[in-house]
Every structure is written in C-alpha cells, then in structure tokens.
Amino acid sequence: MGFDRIDRQILGHLQADGRMTNVDLADRVGLTAPPCLRRVRALEEEGVIRGYHADLDSARMGFPITVFAMVSLRSQAETDLAAFEAHVAAIPEVRECHMLNGEIDFILKIVASDLRGFQEILTTHLTTAPNVAGVKTSLTIRTAKSVSGVPVTLE
Structure with a gap:
C-alpha cells in the first residue's frame, strides 16, 4: 500500500505518541484538524493503525x-x-x-x-x-x- 508524505508523518507521530491530540498531530503534519482526522480514520479503517495502547514495564507489573x-x-x-x-x-x-x-x-x-x-x-x-x-x-x-x-x- 502506498502512503504519501503526510500519511507517513501521521503514522510516525502516532506510533511515537498515540496519545497526541488530533490538533497537535494536524499542526505537526501541516494540516488543519478536520482533514487530519479524516486521514487518521481512513488509516484505522484500512487496518494500518490497529489500535492504541500503553507500553507497560513488565518488571514493575510483577513479571520480571x-x-x-x-x-x-x-x-x-x-x-x-x-x-x-x-x-x-x-x-x-x-x-x-x-x-x-x-x-x-x-x-x-x-x-x-x-x-x-x-x-x-x-x-x-x-x-x-x-x-x-x-x-x-x-x-x-x-x-x-x-x-x-x-x-x-x-x-
């Protein structure tokens, strides 16, 4: 699947910080919030973005x-x-x-x-x-x- 520069930027930023707000993400990729959100939703619907999660420290969670x-x-x-x-x-x-x-x-x-x-x-x-x-x-x-x-x- 081909991604344009903005899609790659969206994916890179969300992979680094999945809690980033859509407004912050849009600002970083040079879009306004509505088209940025449409792109994110399209990437989710296509299965490129499979979900969002917290990265837990296994040792601190009791699994060293x-x-x-x-x-x-x-x-x-x-x-x-x-x-x-x-x-x-x-x-x-x-x-x-x-x-x-x-x-x-x-x-x-x-x-x-x-x-x-x-x-x-x-x-x-x-x-x-x-x-x-x-x-x-x-x-x-x-x-x-x-x-x-x-x-x-x-x-």
Missing part, C-alpha cells in the same frame, strides 16, 4: 522474567498449527507467538513472575500440549533494545 521458548510440533498440518496457536492464545503469559520456518515451528515470548511461575507454564501448558514434540527455552538476561512498531520515514 522473560523467556523465549522454541517449540517443535510433531505435525505441521494446518489444523494442528491452528490448534497450537489457539492453545497458546489462551495463556496470558505468552505475549508473542511467531510461526517460523526451519527446524523450530514456533517461538514464544513468555513473561513470568518468577522462575517457579515460568516452570509451571512450561510443564502445565507447553510441554503437555497436544502435538508438542519438544520445547527449548532461553531465559533473557537483559534487553538491549525493545522497540514496538516499524520504522517510518517522516519525509
């Missing part, structure tokens, strides 16, 4: 442990893949689930309150899930970069 789990399935039939995706969607601590190509079928980003909590998620929800052949995990030591969204050129 972040683990990446690499999951291999016994079968990669579409129904089995969909069943696994539905299974992990119901686990609140699983924050991301990505299907991969290659040796590993899925990588999950999991948060936990402590190592015991992670072990419980692993043993009661992941390793025992239907069609799971194996799970390899890596505990995050520190996060050097965490940026949501995508790069947006504001030109």
Whole structure:
C-alpha cells in the first residue's frame, strides 16, 4: 500500500505518541484538524493503525522474567498449527507467538513472575500440549533494545 508524505508523518507521530491530540498531530503534519482526522480514520479503517495502547514495564507489573521458548510440533498440518496457536492464545503469559520456518515451528515470548511461575507454564501448558514434540527455552538476561512498531520515514 502506498502512503504519501503526510500519511507517513501521521503514522510516525502516532506510533511515537498515540496519545497526541488530533490538533497537535494536524499542526505537526501541516494540516488543519478536520482533514487530519479524516486521514487518521481512513488509516484505522484500512487496518494500518490497529489500535492504541500503553507500553507497560513488565518488571514493575510483577513479571520480571522473560523467556523465549522454541517449540517443535510433531505435525505441521494446518489444523494442528491452528490448534497450537489457539492453545497458546489462551495463556496470558505468552505475549508473542511467531510461526517460523526451519527446524523450530514456533517461538514464544513468555513473561513470568518468577522462575517457579515460568516452570509451571512450561510443564502445565507447553510441554503437555497436544502435538508438542519438544520445547527449548532461553531465559533473557537483559534487553538491549525493545522497540514496538516499524520504522517510518517522516519525509
């Protein structure tokens, strides 16, 4: 999908600050408020802007442990893949689930309150899930970069 310069500016500014008022946004992109709002609404309706949210600090929210789990399935039939995706969607601590190509079928980003909590998620929800052949995990030591969204050129 092609975006003109103003659309890219709107997207970049909203990605950086989703709480920005329409008046401030319009001022930054050189429009008056009504046409700016029409453009934002069109971008929302097209699904380019999927929503607005607060970026919470997981450690301060009681989830200082972040683990990446690499999951291999016994079968990669579409129904089995969909069943696994539905299974992990119901686990609140699983924050991301990505299907991969290659040796590993899925990588999950999991948060936990402590190592015991992670072990419980692993043993009661992941390793025992239907069609799971194996799970390899890596505990995050520190996060050097965490940026949501995508790069947006504001030109």
